[in-house]
Amino acid sequence: MESYKTVVEGLAEYLGDGYELVLHSLENLDSSVIKIINGHYTGRTEGAPVTDLALTMLNRIQTEGLSGHISYYTHNKKGEPLKSSTITIEGTNGKVIGLLCINFYLNTSVETFLSGFLPRAADHSFESENYADNPQELVNRAVTAAQAKVEADQSILPSLKKREVIAQLEEQGISLCTIIFGGVTSASILTFGPVLNKVGSAKNIHPYRRANLLDGTANSIPAIIPFMSVFVFIGAALTGLSPVVVAGGTIYAFALFGVFLFAVITGWGRTMETESGGKK
Structure with missing residues (x-):
């Protein structure tokens, strides 16, 4: 639950002053609030107990199949309106261990609301971001x-x-290592994965063995073929060397291919699949 405190802080900074964010730990219902921001909207502080409404919403989420969250309208102690959302936090084996509750104070002025989304000073410049397809x-x-x-x-x-x-x-x-040693492996995996799986299954090669052979081989020579690897061309552009020279200098890829070729020929580390799906 401690890691979610950073999430609460980040959401509060992004959403602005009109939102109250409450992080509940269900380990101790008498002091379930372990993090709260803008708690003045409901008059709560850290260490406050869980509310009956929060437990009611948790029960509705679990019994009505609401995919871990529910939104609703309520009032604070002063009778002021809030739009609220309760989100479950799951731990081991899907057990709910906490709640993230978000309350928007509906009497928030338009000015206050917009101030959380607009640059407040000249030093808040707009950052650039690349939206690449791959x-x-x-x-x-x-x-x-x-x-x-x-x-x-x-x-x-x-x-x-x-x-x-x-x-x-x-x-x-x-990093430079990423540029020099990286490559396009998805094409070879998607192309030859089904073939390897079919052949390996027919020979009773264990799925783990098949997966290791596919991943290892794909990240060896196929990853450095100049006309397939954009990273090789990038390395060539930065170093002034030809793509063939850059590809030829990736000793790791050749060594990895040699290891897996040796494993296939000699049977080193080979595991077979039993009828029950186990190893032998």
């Missing part, structure tokens, strides 16, 4: 943007520009 497109856009930014910076020496591009990509979580 990881390869995302990396490609990131590289293009980093290159354009570095090229426009006249203070960076020409001999250091490629190094600066790599540094900026690493700041975004795109």
Whole structure:
């Protein structure tokens, strides 16, 4: 439940001052409130007990099959209107261990409501974000943007520009290792996965063995074939080397392929599937 406190804080910052957010732990109903923000709307603080309405809504969620959440209207102690939502938090084996309750104070002024969604000062600039259709497109856009930014910076020496591009990509979580060793593996997995599964099943090869062979092989040579791997081309663009040279330098991919080829030929680590689905 402790990890959900950060969720509550993030939601409160995003939604603004018109919302009360309450995190309940059902471990102790007498002091179930373990985190509350804008508690002045209902007059509660941390350590407050769970309400009868919260337990009623929990019962409705569980008995009416409401997919873990329910919204409704209620009033606070002063009789002021609230639009509320109760969301269940599940633990091990689907057991409900807590509740996240969101209460919107319906008497919130339009000005207060909108202030939570509009920039409050000039220093609140709009951040850019890439909405890519796949990881390869995302990396490609990131590289293009980093290159354009570095090229426009006249203070960076020409001999250091490629190094600066790599540094900026690493700041975004795109490491040099990802660029050099990464590749497009989804195509090979989707293409040959059903074939491998059919052949392996016919030979009683255990599903774990089949999955390991497919994943390992797909992340070896198929991941570095220049005309399939966009990351190889990105590495070539950053280093000035040809895609063939970059692909040929990925020793890990060749070594991985050799290991799995050896395992297939010699039977190293092979497990068979029994009629009951177990290993032998």
